[in-house]
């Protein structure tokens with residue numbers, strides 16, 4: 001943890017130098033469920049003092065929930081609550097929604113009204129005003145698989161429709177959407193076009 005906080009401080013300084021708006025932070029894991037309270041206390045002891053001393057000019061700290069393997073501290077939306085509590089719900093700690101990870105962690109974006117359900121749950125747990133970014137990725141594996149394998153938009157288990165619902169949701173007003181899918185630049189350009197085509201006109 002000392003090392004992770006050190007590397008985060010380093011990334012934030014580097015981010016500030018290049019004018020980055022945010023730096024993505026992986027939320028960490030505990031060896032097993034019994035160790036979670038201790039791991040969260042460690043987050044509080046090490047990460048919180050750093051957040052408290054960040055200058056206003058620092059890039060946003062963007063907490064990335066994972067797909068849920070390996071004792072991850074933040075995969076399901078419910079787990080974000082205790083994590084942010086450990087950080088005293090500190091203002092520079094923002095969140096982002098990662099479609100592949102949240103789906104792999106067990107939130108079914110493909111169910112009827114699935115996107116609304118997920119965003120509603122996110123709102124109740126952490127508040128949608130903490131949402132700063134979306135990583136839009138399809139998933140190779142089914143909902144709840146906890147496997148972190150991204151797929152091109154529309155080519156995986158999520159499919160296109162949930163992305164249409166997501167892009168139409170008021171929570172996404174003014175929020176950046178990034179694709180982080182397999183393939184090279186041309187593939188990414190195509191997927192960005194696909195997403196643009198799904199946006200409400």
Ligand SMILES: [Zn+2]
Pocket residue numbers: 100101148149150
């Ligand atoms: Zn991933």
